[in-house]
Amino acid sequence: MLPIRPEIEHLRDSPIIEVWRLGFVVPDVVGLWAGECDVPTPRFIVDAAHRALLEGKTFYTHKRGIPELRAALQRYHRRLWQVEVPDERIAVTSAGMNAVMLICQTVIRAGDNAVFITPTWPNVERAAEVQGAEVREVPMRAGPDGWSLELQQLFDRCDERTRLIYYASPGNPTGWTIPPAQQQTLLEFARRRGIFVLADEVYHRFVYDRPVVPSILQHAAPDDPVFVVNSFSKSWAMTGWRMGWMVYPAALATPLERLIEYNTSGGQPFLQEAGIAALDDGEGFVTEIVERSRRGRELVIERLSRMPGVRVVPCTAAFYVMFEVEGVADTLDFCKRLVTEARVGLAPGVAFGQGAESMIRLCYAKTEDTLNRALDRMESYLNARARSAGPMTAR
Numbered sequence: 001m002l003p004i005r006p007e008i009e010h011l012r013d014s015p016i017i018e019v020w021r022l023g024f025v026v027p028d029v030v031g032l033w034a035g036e037c038d039v040p041t042p043r044f045i046v047d048a049a050h051r052a053l054l055e056g057k058t059f060y061t062h063k064r065g066i067p068e069l070r071a072a073l074q075r076y077h078r079r080l081w082q083v084e085v086p087d088e089r090i091a092v093t094s095a096g097m098n099a100v101m102l103i104c105q106t107v108i109r110a111g112d113n114a115v116f117i118t119p120t121w122p123n124v125e126r127a128a129e130v131q132g133a134e135v136r137e138v139p140m141r142a143g144p145d146g147w148s149l150e151l152q153q154l155f156d157r158c159d160e161r162t163r164l165i166y167y168a169s170p171g172n173p174t175g176w177t178i179p180p181a182q183q184q185t186l187l188e189f190a191r192r193r194g195i196f197v198l199a200d201e202v203y204h205r206f207v208y209d210r211p212v213v214p215s216i217l218q219h220a221a222p223d224d225p226v227f228v229v230n231s232f233s234k235s236w237a238m239t240g241w242r243m244g245w246m247v248y249p250a251a252l253a254t255p256l257e258r259l260i261e262y263n264t265s266g267g268q269p270f271l272q273e274a275g276i277a278a279l280d281d282g283e284g285f286v287t288e289i290v291e292r293s294r295r296g297r298e299l300v301i302e303r304l305s306r307m308p309g310v311r312v313v314p315c316t317a318a319f320y321v322m323f324e325v326e327g328v329a330d331t332l333d334f335c336k337r338l339v340t341e342a343r344v345g346l347a348p349g350v351a352f353g354q355g356a357e358s359m360i361r362l363c364y365a366k367t368e369d370t371l372n373r374a375l376d377r378m379e380s381y382l383n384a385r386a387r388s389a390g391p392m393t394a395r
């Protein structure tokens with residue numbers, strides 16, 4: 001091996017990729033493993049990028065994003081959450097993932113630890129590891145009312161080397177949203193201990209029991225140790241565009257602007273013009289895809305709950321459902337079998353850290369046809385499995 005940093009040498013692949021590699025060569029596979037909706041970006045957003053390209057908006061631009069997009073983001077925060085975010089606290093990033101890496105680069109020193117509420121999207125853990133952090137997990141419990149967090153457990157995992165606490169609300173893969181009282185207590189703890197909170201709000205529009213998920217920005221003061229990561233990927237079906245933004249403590253504007261210079265040197269101005277169209281004119285589209293996702297969720301939960309040996313964990317946000325199959329302990333093995341034998345691609349729980357090992361994640365942000373095709377195949381597979389296991393496991 002060439003002498004690269006051990007943190008990079010030992011970076012691991014997600015178990016989802018292992019399933020995907022197998023499934024990639026299976027003809028007519030239905031892949032519900034990835035976290036994206038199957039609707040292409042709407043025309044009015046594409047047109048805005050097209051226009052900007054034709055207008056020659058192809059040059060280097062502001063490190064924190066074009067001022068017009070930052071102004072649109074300010075309007076968006078005002079409209080959605082009634083919060084004023086000063087321009088100096090906003091940076092446009094190469095989607096949520098780049099914002100996560102910038103934050104880890106900013107706060108983590110080798111030997112620090114970062115604490116994660118799990119099950120979690122694994123990429124943030126890996127980003128912390130790239131910076132040399134020890135990853136600590138605090139698993140939530142999946143009960144009959146959904147996922148719940150014991151906040152004291154989280155506090156007990158923090159020590160003098162803790163630099164960052166990460167949560168996503170709504171969460172991937174859980175659909176958990178942080179209760180306002182817990183958010184408040186967490187914020188007070190972070191202030192008192194000088195630990196940064198990374199609040200991931202990329203699924204903020206995908207919620208089915210209220211209009212929008214509250215933002216931590218509604219409670220945090222400008223100099224609190226709080227970062228918020230957000231993205232165009234999910235709400236406006238723009239995963240391939242790699243556009244997102246972050247909000248950070250007021251004092252960090254200059255160091256972050258410099259750090260962006262040495263990462264991406266800023267984003268693409270023609271894409272950022274499209275970002276303005278998404279924010280200012282995208283409400284109709286957001287309503288449509290959230291409604292579509294709501295129907296997908298109902299369909300999937302209703303059908304999965306009737307399958308033999310399946311227990312679904314209730315969820316009210318994001319676009320995933322987590323479930324267990326009776327007798328399945330090794331979910332990676334199960335997902336590999338399911339993709340090769342039933343041509344349905346799902347994500348094994350082991351990919352999401354502690355608390356999800358026995359679970360499987362399904363992304364339901366797909367057409368009804370696609371979902372039904374996958375569910376028909378799963379149903380036949382699970383029925384056959386239940387029959388071969390005998391009457392004890394069939395119900």
Ligand SMILES: Cc1ncc(COP(=O)(O)O)c(C=O)c1O
Pocket residue numbers: 035094095096097098121168171172200202230231232233239242243244
């Ligand atoms: C919880 C969570 N945060 C952030 C992201 C980052 O998305 P993107 O980099 O496309 O903005 C994802 C993507 O799946 C996610 O699930």
